[in-house]
Amino acid sequence: MTVSHILWYYLWLAPKVLQVILLCGMVRRGLHRQFPMFFVYTALQVVQSGVLLVISRSHFGFGEEYFRAYSAATAVSAAVRFGIIHELFSHFFRQYPALVGPGRLLLRGATIALLLVAVGVAVSAPGNSADFLLNVTYALDRIASILQSGLLISLFVFSRYFVLSWRNQVFGIALGLGIFASIELAMSAMRLYGLVSGTVFDFVIMGTYHCCVLIWMFYLALPERVTPHTLNPLPEHNLDIWNRELQRLLQR
Amino acid sequence: MIITTILVLVALLVLSCLLWLARAHASAAKALENPAEHIRAVDIEAFRNLVDPDEEEFLRTNLPPVEFRRIQRERLRAAVEYISCAAHNAAILVRLADAGRRSSDPATAEAAQKLVDNALRLRLYALHAIPRLYLGMILPGSRISPVRIAESYEQMTRLVVLLGCLQYPTRGVSAAL
Numbered sequence: 221m222t223v224s225h226i227l228w229y230y231l232w233l234a235p236k237v238l239q240v241i242l243l244c245g246m247v248r249r250g251l252h253r254q255f256p257m258f259f260v261y262t263a264l265q266v267v268q269s270g271v272l273l274v275i276s277r278s279h280f281g282f283g284e285e286y287f288r289a290y291s292a293a294t295a296v297s298a299a300v301r302f303g304i305i306h307e308l309f310s311h312f313f314r315q316y317p318a319l320v321g322p323g324r325l326l327l328r329g330a331t332i333a334l335l336l337v338a339v340g341v342a343v344s345a346p347g348n349s350a351d352f353l354l355n356v357t358y359a360l361d362r363i364a365s366i367l368q369s370g371l372l373i374s375l376f377v378f379s380r381y382f383v384l385s386w387r388n389q390v391f392g393i394a395l396g397l398g399i400f401a402s403i404e405l406a407m408s409a410m411r412l413y414g415l416v417s418g419t420v421f422d423f424v425i426m427g428t429y430h431c432c433v434l435i436w437m438f439y440l441a442l443p444e445r446v447t448p449h450t451l452n453p454l455p456e457h458n459l460d461i462w463n464r465e466l467q468r469l470l471q472r
Numbered sequence: 473m474i475i476t477t478i479l480v481l482v483a484l485l486v487l488s489c490l491l492w493l494a495r496a497h498a499s500a501a502k503a504l505e506n507p508a509e510h511i512r513a514v515d516i517e518a519f520r521n522l523v524d525p526d527e528e529e530f531l532r533t534n535l536p537p538v539e540f541r542r543i544q545r546e547r548l549r550a551a552v553e554y555i556s557c558a559a560h561n562a563a564i565l566v567r568l569a570d571a572g573r574r575s576s577d578p579a580t581a582e583a584a585q586k587l588v589d590n591a592l593r594l595r596l597y598a599l600h601a602i603p604r605l606y607l608g609m610i611l612p613g614s615r616i617s618p619v620r621i622a623e624s625y626e627q628m629t630r631l632v633v634l635l636g637c638l639q640y641p642t643r644g645v646s647a648a649l
Contacts, residue, residue, distance in 0.1 A: 260601055318589035322596060347590045359482055366479075369486045376493050381561040382600070385570050393498055398490045406483035 231426035233470040236269045242437050249391065251440060254311075254374035258393055260434075264300060266295040291357040298364035301397060305371050308394050312375065316384060323378070330374040330463075331367065338366035358408060372398040378463040390438020396432035403428040512557040516625055519554040524545050545609045552605045558625045559598035562591035570605065587628065589604055594624040 239262050246252045254429040270295065275286050306327075313323040342359040372394055380388065386394075407424050410416045416424075521527055528547075532540050567589060572584030 265494055316588065316592060318592040319596075341479065344475060362479075369483065373486050373489060376489065380493070380496075382595055383566045385567070386497060395490055402483040402486040402490065405486075406480045409479035409483070413473060414474045415476065454560065 226421070231423065232269065233273070235426075235430045236266050238433045238437060239266050242433065242440065245437070245440060247459070250439075255304075255307060255389065256295075257300065257307040261297070261300045261304055264297065268297070279471065287291055287354060291353050294357055294361055298368075298470055300400075301368055304393065304397060305368060305375075308372075309375060311387075311390050312441065313377065313383070316382075319382060319384075321364060326374055326378055327371070330371055334367045334370040335363075337370075338363040339362040341366065358412070361406065362408045362412075363377070365401045365408060368401040369398060369405055388439050388444060392436055392442070395439070399435070400428055400432045437440040477580065493513045511561055514554055514557045514625065519551065519558075519625075522551040522554065527550055548605045552602055555598050555605070559595050562594040562598075562625075562628060566595075584611045590624060590628045594628060597624055 235452065243252075243259065243262055243266070246255070246259055246262075257262050272286065273287055273296055275289055276282055279287055309323065313320050316323075342363050375394065376398070378384075404425060411418070411421045492613045528544065531543060535543065561609065567586040569584040569591065573581055573588060
């Protein structure tokens with residue numbers, strides 16, 4: 221077994237071991253009830269990897285059966301990641317009832333716009349693999365990456381404009397997903413035109429996923445941030461303005 | 473190949489945004505320490521005057537068209553400045569009231585929630601109003617009346633005072649801020 225083989229297996233399996241720890245941590249802290257989709261996604265990743273590992277070690281090896289299972293797993297993972305994004309949106313806007321309407325509008329508008337872009341990109345892209353199933357899988361994966369990174373960036377920009385506070389856990393999940401989606405987008409685009417080999421693609425994607433699992437572990441382990449009350453230290457001249465304004469209102 | 477380049481650039485842009493946001497998230501608590509230095513004064517009466525349709529009509533009928541367009545552009549530029557200041561103050565108040573929402577006192581928590589909602593609404597109005605005001609600068613004839621900003625700002629002012637009174641009942645209205 222060469223070093224690259226060992227590294228490849230490490231990058232494949234180590235994140236899954238960490239995800240098992242993550243699942244246990246989530247159950248212990250009751251986070252699986254707050255983030256059910258993320259919990260399902262994490263569990264699914266562990267199960268999928270187990271199944272793929274068994275197939276690869278069986279007499280099928282990395283043959284057609286393996287790639288069928290891999291394609292199905294990729295499609296299911298991408299679908300569940302959309303569920304997580306929806307979960308993040310609802311988590312976020314539940315705290316701010318005034319933004320439920322604009323938030324819903326943003327989610328719908330961004331999804332439609334990004335879907336049009338993603339489908340356009342997928343249709344105009346050439347297929348470099350002789351296997352139809354793999355071509356479709358990669359095309360769908362690219363569409364999913366464009367949609368997911370776009371939706372997450374929209375959520376980040378929206379929250380930035382409205383100065384909304386993120387809970388550590390929600391921020392961590394969104395950050396990990398966003399990083400994974402953006403790297404996957406760049407790599408799949410480069411792979412499409414043969415700029416990177418399949419091996420480099422696998423290493424980068426698996427390495428990124430490893431980092432994302434560490435990000436999720438870090439943020440989910442963090443305690444909830446308590447924002448200090450600082451309503452009283454404004455300078456006097458501002459108080460005068462506000463008090464004058466109040467008196468004028470009261471005199472109406 | 474062009475599509476690949478665009479996708480890679482977009483992905484890198486998204487990635488840098490995410491890393492920047494992660495840094496901003498880590499330092500978010502520090503930014504709240506000195507809100508006083510960032511509050512900007514807003515004269516609501518002057519703002520109302522700037523966006524008053526009657527005032528605009530008066531100027532339109534009494535000034536030559538060229539002069540009216542010039543003055544109207546100046547007025548709208550000033551209105552944009554006022555709205556930006558109000559939206560900026562609203563952003564600070566969202567951060568301040570966010571902490572109050574978790575207060576153990578139900579009245580304080582309710583007032584803080586109302587203040588957050590109001591400040592968010594004001595920022596939403598600002599998001600609608602500023603592009604319309606810029607459009608008004610390009611087309612000085614079009615009618616724009618962002619009076620909801622002034623109303624929302626006044627309501628926000630009242631809520632800040634109420635929240636201050638609830639949090640510091642012995643220190644009077646000035647304790648609001």
